[in-house]
Amino acid sequence: MNRRYLMVALLGLTTIATACHHKPPVVAPTPTKPAPPPPTGPDTAALNRHILDSIANARAAAAAAAAAQAARDSAAAAAATQREANAAIGAMIHFDYNKAEISSADGQKLDAKAAVMKSHPTVRIRITGNCDERGSDDYNIALGTRRAAAAKEYLVRAGIDASRIDVASLGREKPLDPGHDENAWSRNRRDEFEVIAGQQALGNP
Amino acid sequence: MIRRLLSAVPLLLVLGHAAGAQDSTRIKLALTYVNGAQPGLVVFAGPGLDSVRRIVERDLKYSDRFTVEEIPDSMARLNGTALDPQLFQQFGLAYVVELEPAPGGADVKLYDVATAKVLQEGVRQMDVRGVGDARLTIHKVSDELVNWATGGIGIAATRVAFLREVNGDNGIWRVDADGANMVRVTAPGGRMLHPAWSPDGTSIAYSEFADGRWSLYVMRLLNHTRVRVPTATSGNAESPSFSPDGKQLAFASDAGSYTDIGVVDMVQMCCAHLLMNKLALSTHPTYSPDGRRIAFESDRTGISQIWVMDNDGASSEQLVPAEPGPTGSLAESHAPEWSPDNTMIAFAREAASGRQVFTYTIGSQRVVQRTNQSTNEDPSWAPDSRHIVVKSRRSGPEQLWIVDLVSGNWRALVAAPGVTARFPAWSRSLSNP
Numbered sequence: 001m002n003r004r005y006l007m008v009a010l011l012g013l014t015t016i017a018t019a020c021h022h023k024p025p026v027v028a029p030t031p032t033k034p035a036p037p038p039p040t041g042p043d044t045a046a047l048n049r050h051i052l053d054s055i056a057n058a059r060a061a062a063a064a065a066a067a068a069q070a071a072r073d074s075a076a077a078a079a080a081t082q083r084e085a086n087a088a089i090g091a092m093i094h095f096d097y098n099k100a101e102i103s104s105a106d107g108q109k110l111d112a113k114a115a116v117m118k119s120h121p122t123v124r125i126r127i128t129g130n131c132d133e134r135g136s137d138d139y140n141i142a143l144g145t146r147r148a149a150a151a152k153e154y155l156v157r158a159g160i161d162a163s164r165i166d167v168a169s170l171g172r173e174k175p176l177d178p179g180h181d182e183n184a185w186s187r188n189r190r191d192e193f194e195v196i197a198g199q200q201a202l203g204n205p
Numbered sequence: 206m207i208r209r210l211l212s213a214v215p216l217l218l219v220l221g222h223a224a225g226a227q228d229s230t231r232i233k234l235a236l237t238y239v240n241g242a243q244p245g246l247v248v249f250a251g252p253g254l255d256s257v258r259r260i261v262e263r264d265l266k267y268s269d270r271f272t273v274e275e276i277p278d279s280m281a282r283l284n285g286t287a288l289d290p291q292l293f294q295q296f297g298l299a300y301v302v303e304l305e306p307a308p309g310g311a312d313v314k315l316y317d318v319a320t321a322k323v324l325q326e327g328v329r330q331m332d333v334r335g336v337g338d339a340r341l342t343i344h345k346v347s348d349e350l351v352n353w354a355t356g357g358i359g360i361a362a363t364r365v366a367f368l369r370e371v372n373g374d375n376g377i378w379r380v381d382a383d384g385a386n387m388v389r390v391t392a393p394g395g396r397m398l399h400p401a402w403s404p405d406g407t408s409i410a411y412s413e414f415a416d417g418r419w420s421l422y423v424m425r426l427l428n429h430t431r432v433r434v435p436t437a438t439s440g441n442a443e444s445p446s447f448s449p450d451g452k453q454l455a456f457a458s459d460a461g462s463y464t465d466i467g468v469v470d471m472v473q474m475c476c477a478h479l480l481m482n483k484l485a486l487s488t489h490p491t492y493s494p495d496g497r498r499i500a501f502e503s504d505r506t507g508i509s510q511i512w513v514m515d516n517d518g519a520s521s522e523q524l525v526p527a528e529p530g531p532t533g534s535l536a537e538s539h540a541p542e543w544s545p546d547n548t549m550i551a552f553a554r555e556a557a558s559g560r561q562v563f564t565y566t567i568g569s570q571r572v573v574q575r576t577n578q579s580t581n582e583d584p585s586w587a588p589d590s591r592h593i594v595v596k597s598r599r600s601g602p603e604q605l606w607i608v609d610l611v612s613g614n615w616r617a618l619v620a621a622p623g624v625t626a627r628f629p630a631w632s633r634s635l636s637n638p
Binding site: 100134136139143149153166168169170173 | 396398414417440443461462464488504537553582583627
């Protein structure tokens with residue numbers, strides 16, 4: 001009898017020990033997005049529809065995001081193109097003292113202007129020749145005109161209609177640099193270019 | 206000298222009534238004036254004529270034909286006494302000017318000290334307050350005194366038009382030849398250049414930049430109206446210059462790589478045409494006093510030189526011989542101005558000391574450098590053909606100075622701090638305020 005009780009007691013302890021051994025470890029709960037409520041009941045079709053809708057919604061959202069990014073990229077590219085076009089049009093060219101010849105480097109700038117004007121046929125420009133403070137004031141007005149005319153002639157030879165180009169001269173009246181040395185003079189001997197019609201086609205500078 | 210004179214003045218006044226005002230001018234003596242001499246002169250004035258006396262005194266000094274003894278008003282007032290000119294001889298004075306009040310002006314007397322005679326005398330109408338444009342009535346008396354004493358032409362009753370720039374404000378102004386009474390001619394705003402007086406002094410032509418080009422305008426000074434000159438060019442029109450009779454206006458016209466000289470009929474305000482087509486850069490026309498020739502600058506030989514042609518564009522030739530400049534190559538020459546007496550052309554040329562004013566004597570073909578301090582250019586002649594106003598950097602910025610080619614005296618005309626002044630144009634003797 002005592003032996004039976006002992007066996008029962010040992011068996012009970014073993015069961016308890018075994019039970020304690022299989023208990024899962026306690027861990028902190030991970031915050032997770034609540035899962036969509038499962039379909040109630042055994043409606044498999046509804047479950048499938050739910051899954052398909054979720055996928056479609058996700059794809060639509062991705063497509064919209066891609067389109068928006070593409071639009072942003074396109075706008076940025078267009079803005080960059082406009083900036084480049086305006087920069088090409090507005091780039092100044094410079095001259096040697098008492099000269100009106102176009103240098104090869106400045107010829108490339110004029111080529112870029114011609115390309116922009118060809119792709120924007122409504123654009124008209126004014127070229128304004130400027131001089132340093134040397135030479136007489138009267139002579140400088142005429143020399144500025146000659147410099148502007150030289151750039152115009154280059155653009156016309158590049159295929160731009162002459163009627164799309166005005167020339168002007170400010171002589172020494174509008175110096176970029178008020179200095180009285182060669183550094184200032186070389187900056188001031190220049191043609192400036194401005195759009196006088198068709199700026200809308202070019203966009204904002 | 207002045208101190209000795211001042212101490213002696215009370216003794217020199219001989220009591221008695223001044224000669225009565227007279228309406229006519231009486232020629233007492235003929236004089237021979239030695240060009241370049243500056244005989245001593247002193248000016249006395251009766252009550253109420255202190256302002257007149259000061260202006261006349263300064264005008265005569267600025268004529269560079271006299272050594273003017275400048276004395277205070279209190280010592281120069283006559284108070285009803287008559288002068289004894291002979292007593293001035295011991296001070297080396299050659300002339301005494303006496304101004305006595307007269308209805309509407311003053312009785313003006315010029316004494317010759319050596320002979321103790323009144324050389325000339327006359328009552329002259331003038332605004333004795335000596336302010337504003339009415340100062341011209343006093344300047345005219347000064348010029349008459351110059352003529353009485355020397356037989357020459359005075360420059361007091363003249364004005365200089367110029368481009369004035371202050372803090373980005375740009376406009377054509379005029380100033381009396383003594384530097385006073387500075388008045389704006391063109392409305393504020395805009396960008397202008399090249400003022401040029403009409404010979405009668407009633408208009409100023411100038412070029413103005415608008416819509417990408419320079420166009421010519423005339424400002425009628427009497428009614429202050431602005432008229433566009435029909436130059437019939439699609440390009441620029443600048444650098445105007447009136448013919449001596451005022452009927453033609455020569456100008457520089459460019460519409461591309463080349464600049465030519467054109468003329469427009471200022472009576473009919475029409476018929477503009479170019480005088481030449483030399484495929485060069487030609488500008489700054491200036492008429493000869495007889496109106497038959499036009500000098501101008503042109504780079505048709507490669508660099509700017511002074512050329513001349515008939516007033517119809519024929520017979521053009523280089524006028525001033527080219528000479529080597531400071532770098533050894535031929536020096537550029539610019540901005541010719543024909544002297545009113547037809548003896549010289551003033552122009553600017555590169556020199557070792559920078560750009561300077563030179564003159565070319567028409568008869569002898571002699572070229573003389575006239576300036577050498579700082580840089581000086583854009584000369585314009587006074588009516589006496591011995592003074593020129595130039596754009597100079599003597600005081601730092603570009604401002605206006607007057608130089609007497611006979612004595613070499615310089616004086617500032619427009620030289621206030623912060624003011625840039627360019628394109629001086631000296632009027633002929635003016636009649637109307």
